[in-house]
Amino acid sequence: MTIDWSWIGDHTDDLTTLSVSHLQAALTAVFLGLLISLPLAVVAHRIRPLRGLLLGLSNVLFTIPSIAVFVLLLPVSGLTRTTTVIGLTIYTLVVLLRNTVEGLDSVPQKTKEAAKAMGTRPLRTLLTVELPLALPVIMAGVRIATVMSISLVSVATYIGDGGLGQLFTDGFQRNFPTPVIAGVVLTLLLALVADALLVALQYVLTPWTRKRGA
Amino acid sequence: MTLYRPGKGHLMIQFDAVHKRFPNGTTAVHDLSLEMPEGGVTVLVGSSGCGKTTTLRMVNRMVEPTSGTIRVGGKDVLAQDAAELRRSIGYVIQQAGLFPHRTVLDNISTVPLLLGWGRRRARARAAELLETVGLAADMGKRYPHQLSGGQQQRVGVARALAADPPVLLMDEPFGAVDPVVRTQLQDELLRLQKELSKTIVFVTHDIDEAVRLGDRIAIFRTGGHLVQYAPPAELLAHPADDFVTDFLGAERELKLLSLTPLKDVPQAPAATLPADEPVSGISRSDGRWRLVTSAAGGPLGWLDTDALPTSGTTGEAPLRPARALRDTDSLLSALNETIASPSGFVARVDADGTVTGVTAREEIHAHANAAHAAAGAAAARTAGPDSTAPVTATATPAERPA
Numbered sequence: 001m002t003i004d005w006s007w008i009g010d011h012t013d014d015l016t017t018l019s020v021s022h023l024q025a026a027l028t029a030v031f032l033g034l035l036i037s038l039p040l041a042v043v044a045h046r047i048r049p050l051r052g053l054l055l056g057l058s059n060v061l062f063t064i065p066s067i068a069v070f071v072l073l074l075p076v077s078g079l080t081r082t083t084t085v086i087g088l089t090i091y092t093l094v095v096l097l098r099n100t101v102e103g104l105d106s107v108p109q110k111t112k113e114a115a116k117a118m119g120t121r122p123l124r125t126l127l128t129v130e131l132p133l134a135l136p137v138i139m140a141g142v143r144i145a146t147v148m149s150i151s152l153v154s155v156a157t158y159i160g161d162g163g164l165g166q167l168f169t170d171g172f173q174r175n176f177p178t179p180v181i182a183g184v185v186l187t188l189l190l191a192l193v194a195d196a197l198l199v200a201l202q203y204v205l206t207p208w209t210r211k212r213g214a
Numbered sequence: 215m216t217l218y219r220p221g222k223g224h225l226m227i228q229f230d231a232v233h234k235r236f237p238n239g240t241t242a243v244h245d246l247s248l249e250m251p252e253g254g255v256t257v258l259v260g261s262s263g264c265g266k267t268t269t270l271r272m273v274n275r276m277v278e279p280t281s282g283t284i285r286v287g288g289k290d291v292l293a294q295d296a297a298e299l300r301r302s303i304g305y306v307i308q309q310a311g312l313f314p315h316r317t318v319l320d321n322i323s324t325v326p327l328l329l330g331w332g333r334r335r336a337r338a339r340a341a342e343l344l345e346t347v348g349l350a351a352d353m354g355k356r357y358p359h360q361l362s363g364g365q366q367q368r369v370g371v372a373r374a375l376a377a378d379p380p381v382l383l384m385d386e387p388f389g390a391v392d393p394v395v396r397t398q399l400q401d402e403l404l405r406l407q408k409e410l411s412k413t414i415v416f417v418t419h420d421i422d423e424a425v426r427l428g429d430r431i432a433i434f435r436t437g438g439h440l441v442q443y444a445p446p447a448e449l450l451a452h453p454a455d456d457f458v459t460d461f462l463g464a465e466r467e468l469k470l471l472s473l474t475p476l477k478d479v480p481q482a483p484a485a486t487l488p489a490d491e492p493v494s495g496i497s498r499s500d501g502r503w504r505l506v507t508s509a510a511g512g513p514l515g516w517l518d519t520d521a522l523p524t525s526g527t528t529g530e531a532p533l534r535p536a537r538a539l540r541d542t543d544s545l546l547s548a549l550n551e552t553i554a555s556p557s558g559f560v561a562r563v564d565a566d567g568t569v570t571g572v573t574a575r576e577e578i579h580a581h582a583n584a585a586h587a588a589a590g591a592a593a594a595r596t597a598g599p600d601s602t603a604p605v606t607a608t609a610t611p612a613e614r615p616a
Contacts, residue, residue: 114311117276118324118373119301132315208315208357 004178011179015167019186022163023194025156026149028085033092033145041100042126055098062094066155074159084156091152092145099141103134136209139202143195150191154183164190225288226252226381226413227273232282234268234438242268243438246282250430252380255407255414257428259421260461265438270383270417274303286381301325304374304382304412309390310366312358318344318369319354325377336376343372348402364395371403375410384416388423400426421462425450425469433458447473451589467586468546474585476548477541479578481562481571489514489529493522503557506533511568513538513561538563545585548578 008015044051069087077083107130115125131138154165167183170176203210227250234243243265250256258266271277272284275296284291291299312321319340326336344354347368358366367387374382388396400423407414418424424431425446432443435457442454450470453459462469485500486507496504498519506514506528515533523531537551538561551560552575559572 108314110307110309110311111313113276114305114307114313117274117300117305117307117311119297119299119328120324121297124328129313129315206315208359 002177003181004176007176007178008182015182015186018164018166018183019190022150022153022165022187023190025081025084025088025153025161025163026146026190027194029088029149030092030096030142030145032085032089033096034142036089037093037096037100041097041104044097044101045104051101055101058093058097061090064090066091066152067158070156070159079159079161081161083159084153084161087156088149088152092149095141095145095148096138099144100134100138103137103141104130106137107133132206135206136202139198139205143198146194146198147191150187150194154187224252225249226286227256227415228283228285229269229272230283230285232269232272232284233280234265234272234277235280241438242277243272243279246438246440248432248440248443250413250415252413253411254429255416255427256430256432257416257418257424258432258434259418259424260434261419261436264434264436266417266419266432266434267385268438269434270385270415273381273383273415274300274305276300297328301328301377302379302381304377304379306367306370306374306382306384306387308386309363310358310370310387312366312369312373314358316357317354318349318356318358318361321358321369322372322376324373329377339376340372343375346375346406347372362395363391364399367391367395367399368402371406380413382412382414384414386417386419389418396423403427422469425472433461447589451586468549470586470589471546471549471582472544474545474582475541476539476543476545476562479545479548479573479581481573484559484561484569484572486569487517487528489527491528493524493526493528493531496522496528501557503534503559504528505536505557505559505561505569505572506531507569513563513569516555516557518556536561538567538569540565545578545582548573549582552578 040054044054066087069090070083073083073086077086111129111133112125115129120129153161153163154168156162157165157169164183164187167179171178171180171183227248229246229248232243232246233241235241246265246269248269258269260266268277272279273286273291275291278292286299286303313324316324319337322340322343323333323336326339327333331339341351341354344351349365349368349372353361353365353369358369361369367390370387374384388399391399404427416424416427418427428446430443431446431449433441433449435441442449442458444452447470449458450462450466450473453462453466459466484505486505487496489506489508496517496519502518502520503516504519506517508514508529513536514529515536517528517531517533521532534556536555539548539551540563548560552558555561555575557572558575560575560578561569562571562573564570
């Protein structure tokens with residue numbers, strides 16, 4: 001199995017376009033997943049009986065095979081990027097919802113009490129105390145969801161999307177390994193870079209968790 | 215039933231027939247009527263589950279009463295917006311309860327920001343308070359986990375004081391720090407209170423802390439019953455029942471002495487020796503033990519004239535330690551020093567630490583005895599003939615020894 005470097009040289013533009021499209025699909029899904037998870041997690045955190053229901057639901061959604069999700073979505077959104085993103089978003093929920101709920105649970109009761117005793121109203125407490133303190137756990141979820149989504153985008157090749165995944169079908173159909181290898185390497189790189197950026201983002205957002213010379 | 219009616223000043227906090235029953239059926243506070251005048255420290259004390267913390271938390275509506283009325287500054291707390299009420303009352307939480315994600319300055323700025331002071335003014339106020347509670351300015355940029363327990367507690371106090379509330383609630387604030395730091399924080403609180411004259415409600419399970427800090431002490435018994443409410447001296451001299459007696463512990467009389475300052479105990483002139491006096495010329499006619507003083511007049515120690523070295527000065531001779539006492543020190547400290555002092559005398563100094571005289575052991579014992587009798591008599595006097603139990607107190611708290 002040899003790599004045809006000249007093919008790679010001839011297709012740098014295509015590889016770049018596919019990478020960008022791949023990343024866009026994954027990141028949009030994580031962003032939407034977060035947007036959906038946050039309010040649901042707050043509900044699950046505050047209203048105990050709904051907690052099991054919501055977390056269970058996100059688990060069930062996760063077990064639906066990806067092809068089935070796309071097939072089910074076809075009548076709604078067709079062979080479009082929208083279908084890809086909706087599918088991926090559904091899968092991010094299992095991690096994002098669980099981690100956000102656990103993040104909110106991890107905020108010390110004492111700290112919430114202090115906020116209340118100082119005269120902070122519930123919404124402000126949520127935004128300025130609970131969510132910031134839940135951030136490390138939420139960010140752990142965001143990292144998993146991001147890496148997971150980047151690796152999952154390829155599945156959308158079935159519906160004509162799939163970013164770098166298109167390289168796999170191309171290589172498979174022509175029995176030509178170079179695009180497959182390039183696709184795998186680029187997916188891996190995207191995941192590594194995205195994860196590193198998220199680590200950096202968390203570092204910037206949570207200055208209190210850093211060790212500093214006292 | 216009103217247990218305590220202060221002679222002067224306005225009432226700051228009033229409990230009127232307050233009950234608190236929790237949903238699980240336990241009664242935390244039972245028929246509580248209690249009045250706290252403006253200024254001064256009221257300590258709520260009792261074993262765990264006696265309702266003292268619940269009582270405290272009902273003042274700022276962290277807990278709401280099942281029945282009865284609580285007024286702060288004359289206004290029913292239940293008639294006010296809970297969040298606004300809380301902003302107007304300082305609250306120091308157990309183990310500080312600081313926000314781990316906010317710097318010290320931001321922690322202290324919490325209530326001013328909620329009140330809409332603006333960031334600039336809130337920060338300036340926070341920096342000022344940092345100094346008030348005895349923390350260095352560079353602590354302001356740190357996060358709570360970078361501070362010691364005692365420092366965190368000081369920040370907790372600063373945060374409670376930020377908006378200059380008239381009332382301060384303190385829920386076992388010094389429970390989690392070691393005894394040395396605890397004493398420091400208590401001293402600091404007394405110093406602050408002298409400057410600020412807040413109305414403080416302080417919860418503790420430690421009777422020594424209560425006696426040390428309280429202008430008035432309310433003792434609670436399991437089931438949320440208030441057993442006795444009185445100034446510490448009266449409480450110690452005249453406990454209302456066996457429960458209070460037990461709670462005060464075996465050293466009740468000694469605790470009473472800790473509240474009595476030394477200033478009324480007379481002193482005799484001391485035949486002191488300057489530190490540069492040669493030992494060769496010392497006569498033994500002034501007693502075996504002589505107090506050696508520094509050039510500034512401060513006490514250096516006791517010199518045994520029966521065991522003088524052959525040469526040198528008194529300052530170079532072996533001395534036994536003398537812990538000199540000021541007028542503001544307590545009779546208990548003096549009693550302690552009579553045990554430690556080899557001479558049978560305790561050295562007395564003025565505020566600058568210059569020796570002013572000595573007091574004999576017998577004199578201190580006699581005054582200790584008299585102080586005890588006087589406190590007992592005062593308590594008996596205030597318990598009028600129509601009073602069922604000696605729980606009504608009008609005596610002003612004695613001046614507190616340092």
